[in-house]
Amino acid sequence: MKKKNIITKKSFAFLNKYINNPSPTGFEKEGQKIWLDYIKPYIDDYWVDNYGTVVGIINPEAKYRVVIEAHADEIAWFVHYITPDGFIYLRRNGGSDHQIAPSKKVLIHTDKGIVDAVFGWPAIHTRSNKTEKAPKPDNIFLDCGANTKEEVEAMGVHVGCVVTYPDEFMVLNKNKYVGRALDNRMGGFMIAEVARLLKENKIELPFGLYITNSVQEEIGLRGAQMIAERIQPDVAIVTDVCHDTQTPMLDKIVQGDIVGGNGPVLTYGPAVQNNLLDLVIKTADKAKIPFQRAAASRSTGTDTDAFAYSNKGVPSCLISLPLRYMHTTVEMTHKDDVENCIRLIYETLQKIEDQQDFRYFS
Numbered sequence: 001m002k003k004k005n006i007i008t009k010k011s012f013a014f015l016n017k018y019i020n021n022p023s024p025t026g027f028e029k030e031g032q033k034i035w036l037d038y039i040k041p042y043i044d045d046y047w048v049d050n051y052g053t054v055v056g057i058i059n060p061e062a063k064y065r066v067v068i069e070a071h072a073d074e075i076a077w078f079v080h081y082i083t084p085d086g087f088i089y090l091r092r093n094g095g096s097d098h099q100i101a102p103s104k105k106v107l108i109h110t111d112k113g114i115v116d117a118v119f120g121w122p123a124i125h126t127r128s129n130k131t132e133k134a135p136k137p138d139n140i141f142l143d144c145g146a147n148t149k150e151e152v153e154a155m156g157v158h159v160g161c162v163v164t165y166p167d168e169f170m171v172l173n174k175n176k177y178v179g180r181a182l183d184n185r186m187g188g189f190m191i192a193e194v195a196r197l198l199k200e201n202k203i204e205l206p207f208g209l210y211i212t213n214s215v216q217e218e219i220g221l222r223g224a225q226m227i228a229e230r231i232q233p234d235v236a237i238v239t240d241v242c243h244d245t246q247t248p249m250l251d252k253i254v255q256g257d258i259v260g261g262n263g264p265v266l267t268y269g270p271a272v273q274n275n276l277l278d279l280v281i282k283t284a285d286k287a288k289i290p291f292q293r294a295a296a297s298r299s300t301g302t303d304t305d306a307f308a309y310s311n312k313g314v315p316s317c318l319i320s321l322p323l324r325y326m327h328t329t330v331e332m333t334h335k336d337d338v339e340n341c342i343r344l345i346y347e348t349l350q351k352i353e354d355q356q357d358f359r360y361f362s
């Protein structure tokens with residue numbers, strides 16, 4: 001395979017559309033439809049489960065099943081309390097960041113369509129050094145231009161409506177992708193690109209490939225838990241984001257030393273099956289794909305754990321994309337890392353044999 005230009009004009013257009021579409025946790029279906037439409041030409045069959053996880057399948061009749069996986073959901077907020085004078089308090093849907101909220105525009109999703117609103121904040125003139133408060137979940141609020149609770153409700157807003165940010169995808173300095181929820185829709189993009197490359201390069205895999213875009217990762221790996229039971233895979237290669245730790249105020253002693261642009265990150269940890277990890281590393285070495293290493297503690301905190309500990313134990317590994325400013329609206333990643341993650345998953349799949357036994361001994 002050529003080293004350059006994995007991402008084509010067409011796939012870049014898909015990426016833009018996919019990232020700009022809101023896909024809040026629990027409400028991922030519109031994003032899932034965009035994703036499925038894109039991969040349909042590259043798969044033989046697909047499943048949609050009860051909560052919206054989508055699986056594109058190549059060789060559905062094969063007994064041995066290999067998963068490549070990402071998560072489809074984006075962190076968001078829920079309308080939680082509307083005050084008599086029309087202000088709206090929120091609950092988190094996933095790990096939304098209260099520190100970045102003040103002064104941001106938002107979209108409230110209602111049955112009547114999108115209602116625009118803003119996170120208001122007391123003017124600097126009205127605060128004093130001694131008394132000013134930091135933004136916290138219980139003091140940030142939305143203003144949708146209404147003066148009463150009745151006015152808010154007349155716009156279609158009610159408790160339980162989901163709130164997302166309108167920030168859109170952009171490219172900085174030709175090689176940095178910036179946008180909301182690159183965590184982890186960049187992963188959905190990467191596994192879709194692997195499916196496309198397999199088809200375009202006429203690669204025949206000896207096993208069934210389950211290209212899985214799970215819902216509800218951000219609230220505890222829930223979509224992956226559900227779909228792992230349905231697929232009952234023999235191997236799972238999971239992709240998610242990790243922290244690029246080169247930006248200000250991060251402590252490398254605590255967070256590790258990961259450099260955006262230096263390649264995919266391979267995680268060591270109890271949930272990662274070492275023979276599978278070795279295969280990924282040998283593949284990277286042979287294909288001259290740069291990679292970095294990270295260590296997890298008790299768990300990886302990603303869908304890797306959900307697959308690993310399902311079905312009496314599924315050999316699983318984690319290939320991560322370094323990301324700056326996780327869970328802000330300006331998450332940033334390096335194009336080279338995106339392409340190298342795609343390349344590494346694509347190459348690794350071609351090294352897995354039908355019925356491969358990953359056990360340490362037998």
Ligand SMILES: [Zn+2]
Binds near residue numbers: 218327
């Ligand atoms: Zn996340």
